[in-house]
Amino acid sequence: MYAERASRLPGAVVWSRVPGPPAPGADNRSAASGGGPGEPPATPVAAVLPDGCMDLLWTEGRLLVAGPDTGPYVPDEVSSGGGWAGVRFFPGTAPTYLGVPADELRDRRVELTDLWAASEVRRLAARIDAADDPVTALEDVALRRAADTEQPDPVLLDVVAALDAGRPVARTADELGLGARQLHRRSLRAFGYGPKTLARVLRLQRALALARDGVPFAETALRAGFADQAHLARDVRELAGATLGELVARR
Missing domain, CATH: 1.10.10.60 (Homeodomain-like)
Incomplete structure (x- = not known):
C-alpha cells in the first residue's frame, strides 16, 4: 500500500510503501521478481516515472538516495517484503540539501554512506529504525539537514x-x-x-x-x-x- 502527504519541508512530499495484498484484478506476479507457479501473491510493483525530483529513502536499517530519472524505474527492493519511506524533494532542491550534484546520481540509487560519513548515516538509520513512526523520523532528518545548509538557488x-x-x-x-x-x-x-x-x-x-x-x-x-x-x-x-x-x- 502506498500513501503520501505534503511535507513540513516546503515543496517536498513524504511517502510510504508497505507490503500488502494485490489490488482486485491485478496481476499477482511482482513486476520486479517475476513471480511464478506456486509462489505466494505479491503486490505488483509500479514503475517510478520521471518527475524532476530526487528522494531520500529509508528501509529497515538502510538510507539511500534516488537520483533523478530519465526513464521508468522498477524498484526491485520493494518486492522483498520490507516497508519503505521517502522524502521527495522539490525539483532542484535536493542537491543543496544532500551535498551532491544531481547529474552524478542520474538514473541511480545509491547508499547514503556513499555521500555522507558512514558513522552519521548509521546513527540516523538506527534512530529511524527505532522510531514509532519511521516516516516522520525520516522527514525530521530532511528538515534538520535543510536547516543546516544553504537554501536552494x-x-x-x-x-x-x-x-x-x-x-x-x-x-x-x-x-x-x-x-x-x-x-x-x-x-x-x-x-x-x-x-x-x-x-x-x-x-x-x-x-x-x-x-x-x-x-x-x-x-x-x-x-x-x-x-x-x-x-x-x-x-x-x-x-x-x-x-x-x-x-x-x-x-
Missing part, C-alpha cells in the same frame, strides 16, 4: 515554475537573465539533466495528471503543451515505457 526554482508553465527554454533563459550554456550547466547540477529534458519531464507529469482526471487524451495533449496527440503518445512511450492508457489504468 531561487533562480532554479524560477526555472521550474517557468518550464512547468510551458514556457520555451530559450524564453525562460532570457527572462531569468541567463545564457543558454549557463542555464544548461546549472540545470545539470540542480536537476540532473538539461532544461529541455526537464521541460519534457514536467510536461509528462502535467499530461498524466490531466489524463488521470478523466480529460480526453486529445485535450490532454493540447492542455499539457504537446503539438498533438501523436506527439503526446511518443513522449509518454519514451519517458514512461508505456502508453498513456496503460499508465492511467495502472493507477
Whole structure:
C-alpha cells in the first residue's frame, strides 16, 4: 500500500510503501521478481516515472538516495517484503540539501554512506529504525539537514515554475537573465539533466495528471503543451515505457 502527504519541508512530499495484498484484478506476479507457479501473491510493483525530483529513502536499517530519472524505474527492493519511506524533494532542491550534484546520481540509487560519513548515516538509520513512526523520523532528518545548509538557488526554482508553465527554454533563459550554456550547466547540477529534458519531464507529469482526471487524451495533449496527440503518445512511450492508457489504468 502506498500513501503520501505534503511535507513540513516546503515543496517536498513524504511517502510510504508497505507490503500488502494485490489490488482486485491485478496481476499477482511482482513486476520486479517475476513471480511464478506456486509462489505466494505479491503486490505488483509500479514503475517510478520521471518527475524532476530526487528522494531520500529509508528501509529497515538502510538510507539511500534516488537520483533523478530519465526513464521508468522498477524498484526491485520493494518486492522483498520490507516497508519503505521517502522524502521527495522539490525539483532542484535536493542537491543543496544532500551535498551532491544531481547529474552524478542520474538514473541511480545509491547508499547514503556513499555521500555522507558512514558513522552519521548509521546513527540516523538506527534512530529511524527505532522510531514509532519511521516516516516522520525520516522527514525530521530532511528538515534538520535543510536547516543546516544553504537554501536552494531561487533562480532554479524560477526555472521550474517557468518550464512547468510551458514556457520555451530559450524564453525562460532570457527572462531569468541567463545564457543558454549557463542555464544548461546549472540545470545539470540542480536537476540532473538539461532544461529541455526537464521541460519534457514536467510536461509528462502535467499530461498524466490531466489524463488521470478523466480529460480526453486529445485535450490532454493540447492542455499539457504537446503539438498533438501523436506527439503526446511518443513522449509518454519514451519517458514512461508505456502508453498513456496503460499508465492511467495502472493507477
